[in-house]
Amino acid sequence: MDLGYSGRTAVVTGGSSGIGLATARLLLAEGARVAICGRDAGRLQAAAASLEGGDRLLAHRCDVLVREEVEGFAAAVAEWSGGAVDLLVNNAGQGRVSTFADTTDADWAEELRLKFFSQVLPLRAFRPLLDRAESPAIVGVNSLLAIQPEPHMVCTSAARAGVQNLLKSLATEFAPRIRVNSVLLGLVDSGQWQRRFEARDDRAQTREQWFGALAAKKGIPLGRLGRPEEPARAILFLGSPAAGYITGASLEVSGGVSRHI
Ligand code: NDP
Secondary structure, eight states: OOOOOTTOEEEEETTTSHHHHHHHHHHHHTTOEEEEEESOHHHHHHHHHHHTOGGGEEEEEOOTTOHHHHHHHHHHHHHHHTSOOSEEEEOOOOOOOBOSTTOOHHHHHHHHHHHHHHHHHHHHHHHHHHHTSSSOEEEEEEEGGGTSOOTTBHHHHHHHHHHHHHHHHHHHHTTTTSEEEEEEEOOBOSHHHHHHHHTOSOTTOOHHHHHHHHHHHHTOTTSSOBOTHHHHHHHHHHHSGGGTTOOSOEEEESTTOOOOO
């Protein structure tokens, strides 16, 4: 199936690691022009070098929670792309592990700000560029926690549910011009989990053992964590003209860990 990305422009926030980086790589392989951002300039530069995108790649340092930086990113993309953006992938972020008892008011405010404004600020800044494209789309990267909350990730789960609600509203408000969809992730072996593996208590555990035990503990029917390119493929499909009649949808990429019908 031709996803129709050749010659199109895509923006991936948090494109310097994990799922965002895998998404940028697949988009480049499909012939798209890709702009990525991240906060850490060194990580961003290393990602750009590994992508080898030539003039089809723009790597711009930007914190998606700082409005001026997001506007600067959009301006740089507009100049580089000629003014139109076909796909915005709102991916930047991370989860917070905490129960209600150990989540302070400041933690709540920070987490709600991260989850909502990592969507809201890029949406505002890139909407005029999306409006200039022929068949634009937005894909929000979200978590299964939105519909299947976990008590040990209480504020992340609640914030994820709110983001899912927001994306559903936007699918109506932005129609028929811009399609808005989301992916709901289970556990994907990316930077976040690598950091947790590196901080493990039992230093004797190998990477394979640690990830295997994690998959078993979480009861993942497919028996393993996802690989970053697996959600990336789902993102590419939902964001492509091949999904032209799909909006307001969410696609679970979780190895079957969802218990919902
Ligand atoms: P990674 O840590 O591997 O990548 C996160 C990316 O986001 C990095 O490029 C990071 O770069 C960037 N980022 C983080 N915060 C900001 C910010 N404020 N502004 C700009 N860039 C930022 O994680 P994943 O690939 O796993 O995560 C991708 C998305 O998927 C996240 O939103 C995450 O919450 C979500 N997710 C992941 C799951 C998983 O199991 N992996 C499960 C459910 C959801 P830098 O730090 O340099 O800014």
